[in-house]
Amino acid sequence: MIEYLDHYRKTVPIDINDVLPKESKGYARCQRLKNQVIGHKQRLLCDRARIITQSYRETEGQPILIRRAMALRDLLEKMRVYILPDEIIVGQTASQPRSAEIFPEYGVQWIKDEIDLFETRDMDSFSVSKEVKEEFLNDIYPYWVGRTLNDRIHAVYDDEIKLQSYDAKLFTIGLHETGGLGHVALDYELVLQKGFAGLRRDIEEKNAALKMSDPSSMKKRQFYEACLIVIEGVITFARRYADEARRMAEKETDAERKAELLLIAEVCGKVPENPATSFHEALQSFMIVQCIPFINDNATSYTPGRMDQYMFPYYEKDILSGKITKAQAQELWEALWIKFSESVKIYNAVDAASTGGQPTGNNVAISGVTPDGLDATNDLSYRCLEAHCHILLGQPNFTVRMHKKTPHEFLIRTCEAIRMGNGMPQVSNDEIFINSMLLYGVTLEEARDYATVGCLETMPRNTWGRANGGYFSLIKVLELVLSNGVCRITGKQVGPKTGDPREFKTFDDVLAAYEKQLNYSVEHMVLANNLIDMTHEELSPVPYVSMLVGDCISAGKDVTAGGARYNWTGPLGIGIANAADSFVAIKKAVFDDKIINMAELVDALDTNFEGREDLRLQLKNRMPKYGNDIAEADMFAKYVTDAFFKELKPHVTYRGGPFNPALMPVSSYVAFGLATGATPDGRKSGEPLADGVSPQNGLDKNGPTSVFKSVSCLDHVRCGNGVIFNQKMSPGPLFAEGGLEKFSSLIRSYLDLGGSHVQFNVVSADTLKEAQKNPEEYASLVVRVAGYSAFFNEISKEVQDSIIMRTEQQI
Numbered sequence: 121m122i123e124y125l126d127h128y129r130k131t132v133p134i135d136i137n138d139v140l141p142k143e144s145k146g147y148a149r150c151q152r153l154k155n156q157v158i159g160h161k162q163r164l165l166c167d168r169a170r171i172i173t174q175s176y177r178e179t180e181g182q183p184i185l186i187r188r189a190m191a192l193r194d195l196l197e198k199m200r201v202y203i204l205p206d207e208i209i210v211g212q213t214a215s216q217p218r219s220a221e222i223f224p225e226y227g228v229q230w231i232k233d234e235i236d237l238f239e240t241r242d243m244d245s246f247s248v249s250k251e252v253k254e255e256f257l258n259d260i261y262p263y264w265v266g267r268t269l270n271d272r273i274h275a276v277y278d279d280e281i282k283l284q285s286y287d288a289k290l291f292t293i294g295l296h297e298t299g300g301l302g303h304v305a306l307d308y309e310l311v312l313q314k315g316f317a318g319l320r321r322d323i324e325e326k327n328a329a330l331k332m333s334d335p336s337s338m339k340k341r342q343f344y345e346a347c348l349i350v351i352e353g354v355i356t357f358a359r360r361y362a363d364e365a366r367r368m369a370e371k372e373t374d375a376e377r378k379a380e381l382l383l384i385a386e387v388c389g390k391v392p393e394n395p396a397t398s399f400h401e402a403l404q405s406f407m408i409v410q411c412i413p414f415i416n417d418n419a420t421s422y423t424p425g426r427m428d429q430y431m432f433p434y435y436e437k438d439i440l441s442g443k444i445t446k447a448q449a450q451e452l453w454e455a456l457w458i459k460f461s462e463s464v465k466i467y468n469a470v471d472a473a474s475t476g477g478q479p480t481g482n483n484v485a486i487s488g489v490t491p492d493g494l495d496a497t498n499d500l501s502y503r504c505l506e507a508h509c510h511i512l513l514g515q516p517n518f519t520v521r522m523h524k525k526t527p528h529e530f531l532i533r534t535c536e537a538i539r540m541g542n543g544m545p546q547v548s549n550d551e552i553f554i555n556s557m558l559l560y561g562v563t564l565e566e567a568r569d570y571a572t573v574g575c576l577e578t579m580p581r582n583t584w585g586r587a588n589g590g591y592f593s594l595i596k597v598l599e600l601v602l603s604n605g606v607c608r609i610t611g612k613q614v615g616p617k618t619g620d621p622r623e624f625k626t627f628d629d630v631l632a633a634y635e636k637q638l639n640y641s642v643e644h645m646v647l648a649n650n651l652i653d654m655t656h657e658e659l660s661p662v663p664y665v666s667m668l669v670g671d672c673i674s675a676g677k678d679v680t681a682g683g684a685r686y687n688w689t690g691p692l693g694i695g696i697a698n699a700a701d702s703f704v705a706i707k708k709a710v711f712d713d714k715i716i717n718m719a720e721l722v723d724a725l726d727t728n729f730e731g732r733e734d735l736r737l738q739l740k741n742r743m744p745k746y747g748n749d750i751a752e753a754d755m756f757a758k759y760v761t762d763a764f765f766k767e768l769k770p771h772v773t774y775r776g777g778p779f780n781p782a783l784m785p786v787s788s789y790v791a792f793g794l795a796t797g798a799t800p801d802g803r804k805s806g807e808p809l810a811d812g813v814s815p816q817n818g819l820d821k822n823g824p825t826s827v828f829k830s831v832s833c834l835d836h837v838r839c840g841n842g843v844i845f846n847q848k849m850s851p852g853p854l855f856a857e858g859g860l861e862k863f864s865s866l867i868r869s870y871l872d873l874g875g876s877h878v879q880f881n882v883v884s885a886d887t888l889k890e891a892q893k894n895p896e897e898y899a900s901l902v903v904r905v906a907g908y909s910a911f912f913n914e915i916s917k918e919v920q921d922s923i924i925m926r927t928e929q930q931i
Contacts (some may be wrong), residue, residue, distance in 0.1 A: 132436050134527055138506050141445040145508065146451030149206050153458045154511055156204060160218035162464055164238060164246045166255045168214070168415070173263050178226070181540040181634040185661050189346035192416045192664060193353030199415065201360045203368060208380055209455045210361050210388065210560065213414040213463045219245060220466040222274030223418035225660070227298035228261050241918040242466075252666045272655050281648045284641060288607040288614040289647040289795030290597065291691070292788075293590030294471045295420075296652050300660065301680070302419025302481070303587035303690075305571035305579065306487075306668040309430040312402050315321075315394040320351045323673060325448045332657050340676030343683075346663040347673070354664070355393045358408050360386035398503050399449055400846035403456050413665055414463050414480070421481030421574035421588070422665075423459075424516065425581050427485040428500040436498050447706040450503055457507040459486075460515035473791035473916070479908035480515055481574035487530060488521025488550050490504075490564040495525050502530070505537045505545070512542045513908045514902050519572040519577065522871055523550035528864070535863045538880050539854045541704065543904025546576060546879035549836075549871045553578045556840035556876075559801055560780055575784050575907020576842040576877050579691055583670045584684030587841055589649050590777065591788045594760050595695030595809060596796055597641055598702055601633040602722055608797030615758075616640050624721040627711045635763060642767040646779065649689050653774035656680045687777030690841030693764045694785040696790060696809035697833075700746040700757035701801035701819070705739045708752075709800075710762045725798045740802025740819075747815025749826035754833040757813075765838050773798075782841035783813050783834070786906045790918045808922045811906050812844035817925040818832045824849075824866060824929040834874035839876070844907045848881040848926040862931045877903055881923065888912065888924045904918065 140147050174193040182190070189870040200215040212426040222231065235253055236245045265271075274297075277285075286289045286489035310319070327344040328864035331336040346451060362385040369381035383400075391405035406424070413422045444452075460482040488499045508518055520534050535843040537545055557580060566580035573579055578588030585853045597615075599608055605615035609777045618633035665677045666672040677683025709715045716724075716735065729736040744753040768779040785792070801816070802837075803809075810816045813831050820827045823848060831845050853859050870878055881904045890913050903923055912920065 126816055132439055134532060135446065135535055138504060139503070140454065140506065140510070141331050141447070144447060146447060147209075147453050150451065150454040150458065150510060152206050153455060154513060156206075157218060157458060157461050162244070162246045163216060163219040164248045165215050165219050165221050166252045166260065167199060168195060169256065171195055175226060175373065177263070177585070180416045183342050185342045185346040185663060187296060187662050188483040188661055189349035193349050193356075196357035196412070197360075198799060201357075201364050202297050203361070203364055203381070203384065203478060207455065208384065208452060209403055209407050209459060210365070210384055210798045211411040211459065213411050217482060217731065218462055218464055220464050221415075222256060222260065222466075223299070224260050224264040224420045225268060226300070227268045228264045229270065230298060232261055233255065234469060238466070241469060241472070243919075244478065244914065246466055247479055249568060249782060250659040251344060255545065256494050269659050270298045274652045275651060277648065283612060283614050284644050285648060287610050287612055288596065288793055289593065290614065290641045291590050291648070291684055292470070293594040293645075293648055293652055294468070295588060296590070296656070298468060298471070299419030300419030300662065301586050301656060302413070302417060302532040303421040303573050303582045304665065304666065304669060305412075305423040305425040305573055306581035306678075307670065308406055308409055308424070308668075310582070310668060311392050312396045312405055312430065312434070315392055316351050318395065319667060320348060323347050323351075323667075326673060326676065335777070336405040341415050342560065343663065343666070343676050346661075347667050350525070350664045350667070352917060354408070357412070358388045358392060358608055361408075362386075364701060370777060389597045396434060399431070399438045399444065399450055401432040402431055403452055404775055406431075407459060409480075409668070409917060413662070414624065416664060417662055418465070420465060420479065421577075421878070423481065423483045423571055423573040425483075425485060425571035426488070426569070427484050428498060428504055429490075431494060432498055450506065454507045454510055455501055457516065458513065459914075470791065473575045473787070474669045477600075478514065478914065479517070479575070479786065479905070481908070482516040483519060483572045483574060483576075484516040485519040485521055485548070485572045487526060488812035489554075489568050490521050491569045493568060493896075495527065496524070497527055497530050501900035502533065505533050509537050509545060510541050512540060512900070512902060514542070514911060514922060517575065517908050518544040518546070519576065520549055521548050521572075522547040522549050522867070527808050531864045531867070532860055535867070539851070539860070539863075539882055541851065541882045542902035543879060543881050543909040546877065547867060547871070548572055548576060548578070549876045552836045552874060552876040553840075554604060556837045557659065560686070560778060560840050562686065562853065569794055572842075574753070575786060575844055577782055577843050578840065580686065583686045584679050585780070586653070586687050586773075587690045587782070590645065591692050591694050591785060591792065592642070592645055592764070593695045593792050593809070594693050594764060595698040595702065595799060596792070597637045598634060598699055599797055600637045601630060602725060602800070605637065607728070609795055621722050624718050629708050637765055638763055642764070644770075645691060646768075649773040653680065653689070657774075657787070667814055682775035684775075687773055687775035688780040688841075689773045689777070690782050691768065691782045692782045692784050692841075693761065693808045694789055695785075695796075696761060696783060696813050697746045697816045698799055699760040699802055701743065702755055702799050702817060703756040704753045705743045705800040705802070708743055709739060721800060725800065728798045736802045736804070738802075742895070743801075745815065745819045745821075746826045747830045748822045749829040754830045757830070758833050761834050763840070765777055765835070779839045781839055782843065784842060785809070785811055785908050786845035786908070787915070787919050789906070790916070808918065811846055813921070814846045815927070817922065818927055822929050824931065825869070827929070828866070828873060828875060832870065832875045836876035839872055843877045845875065845878045846881070846904060846906065846926065847878060848923075848928050850928050851882050851884060853931050854882060859931065866931055880924070883909050885924050885928060888920065892917070892920060
């Protein structure tokens with residue numbers, strides 16, 4: 121681990137203001153690179169599928185670790201490499217810009233079933249050429265059908281899991297049924313300091329020291345040999361970019377561009393094989409390292425982590441030596457920043473509805489505290505804010521870590537960045553997340569050095585933690601309580617029979633039934649997660665990722681086999697506000713005020729309030745609501761989340777770690793709403809659920825301070841895998857005199873209350889409605905969806921409408 125010495129902040133003076141002038145050539149280059157990203161149409165490709173299918177054909181009978189390693193080496197040696205105009209940092213994850221490759225080893229049936237719909241679907245559409253379609257159907261699909269990860273998972277799931285997950289949508293873990301695990305902050309600084317040549321030497325020493333008379337050494341040898349095969353491919357991959365840059369330089373007639381290409385060739389010929397010795401080399405080494413898991417694993421959220429910390433020594437060295445100016449460093453930084461938005465991934469229709477808008481989860485976290493507890497803000501922290509404000513794309517997902525001693529000027533600069541309007545940076549609370557890490561056995565030094573992964577899942581850097589364990593609907597559990605275990609959408613018995621709700625005599629009967637249904641569904645969700653982990657170990661180990669996760673090399677085990685230091689899984693609870701508001705409506709309307717009885721309520725829900733609009737409006741508008749600082753409502757938000765935490769606590773993951781909960785939906789609150797019947801909060805069947813821990817749209821009436829107080833009543837420390845809290849702010853007041861100071865005070869107050877996370881859309885409903893009418897005029901409009909930002913035009917109308925309906929707060 122790099123020592124974050126205090127002299128770093130003294131030796132490089134902090135520039136609060138921008139260092140890359142907008143009239144500079146560097147700024148113009150980065151804007152051209154940004155426009156290239158916006159201009160590329162998403163396409164589906166078959167290049168990767170062709171290479172990996174041939175590799176698997178050639179390695180049948182080999183151990184799976186070796187097959188996976190040889191397949192990745194083949195991909196890195198054979199996939200097309202290319203350098204786009206103006207690029208000075210190179211590396212791609214697909215054979216064409218902003219295109220999705222097919223990963224047949226994870227699943228092919230859904231692609232066959234949906235391939236004719238990819239181009240016309242609402243969410244994340246992709247063009248598919250006739251050639252790609254024919255190659256997939258004729259050559260790729262026939263080999264893989266029946267052999268994929270998805271096939272195996274379907275075979276090991278029991279009927280109850282399928283009923284609860286596929287039919288009733290109580291939970292879904294679909295991302296990991298048809299894709300890789302991802303959701304990890306890799307050890308980038310290990311590569312920067314040692315290079316893969318140094319890492320290779322370490323692995324060779326470990327391999328040579330094995331005593332083959334020890335039975336455990338057999339699997340370790342396979343693991344080490346797999347890692348060495350992968351390293352060959354990684355080094356070749358970088359050298360191929362060097363070769364391509366030299367080839368292009370030979371043909372280049374512009375002297376300046378020729379020099380840039382030759383410099384790319386020089387840098388890629390050195391890193392990541394060898395340690396980085398300059399800021400440029402460090403950025404380029406990082407980019408190669410970052411591309412590879414996206415090429416290999418069909419996953420998201422390989423998180424860059426604390427880039428302002430581990431990149432700082434290289435920045436400091438070059439700035440102080442005069443090798444580069446701050447403006448030149450910023451141009452490199454922004455060129456890298458843009459590349460985070462180039463990768464895309466294709467999902468099936470169900471998962472696209474939950475993760476639409478290409479949230480690849482490249483989460484960059486800045487500032488916070490150092491491992492020894494000091495403020496970590498440095499000049500590179502400000503440069504990240506500058507890059508964000510200049511680029512304003514959907515990736516990277518961008519987090520500012522705040523703590524009690526965060527410099528005020530840095531908070532103001534953060535507020536200025538938020539005011540730009542693309543939903544970032546989001547703000548996380550160091551005091552809360554550090555204490556949460558400690559609950560899960562993480563050392564204090566590691567906890568202070570935590571990374572934010574994907575949306576805002578949190579974990580100690582470089583140590584693993586499967587942060588996305590699927591979505592779990594806390595309001596669907598209540599639906600089963602009020603239907604004696606029957607799903608209102610399908611009519612199937614999916615939960616235990618906890619009694620006819622019409623016969624419930626007290627509110628305690630409702631709570632007791634809820635806890636029984638919750639226990640049953642959590643057990644099945646846990647089993648599904650463990651079966652998924654078991655299947656990934658059997659069919660989809662990831663030696664490349666494992667090399668860059670703490671303890672795997674010393675243990676000689678892949679991360680999927682439990683080789684990492686920490687082995688938790690993080691299920692994501694959703695529908696919090698709906699559950700809270702429904703509980704308070706039942707208690708008040710039925711048992712306290714006796715406006716209706718349980719039979720009348722259940723009948724109204726069974727018929728989706730048909731003929732009872734008066735009752736629906738009374739339940740929606742005249743009951744206490746979470747988000748208004750009303751204790752009667754807020755206590756039930758805490759009740760349902762505490763109950764979720766309690767049910768998870770006794771369970772152990774397949775890899776031997778705890779289940780570490782989160783409260784976040786990505787964009788699944790729309791899809792899960794479609795699968796949820798009418799609810800006692802006055803919500804009709806099929807309508808979206810509330811997002812994250814935010815109140816229901818339009819029902820928070822008392823301003824942002826009241827919302828913050830309600831959200832902070834939840835036990836954020838126990839929610840160690842993260843929380844997503846969305847707010848929409850009216851732009852006008854933030855641009856008024858004193859607006860930033862008021863806004864910064866609001867954020868500080870929320871963090872002081874114990875809130876762990878907040879993010880803001882600073883955009884008016886009128887602008888969003890205009891973008892719906894004239895999408896071509898708003899091609900670059902980026903909004904905050906849930907735990908990520910996305911182009912407004914790339915998300916479905918249902919998600920767009922949900923964002924428009926969020927309460928527009930004033931400060």
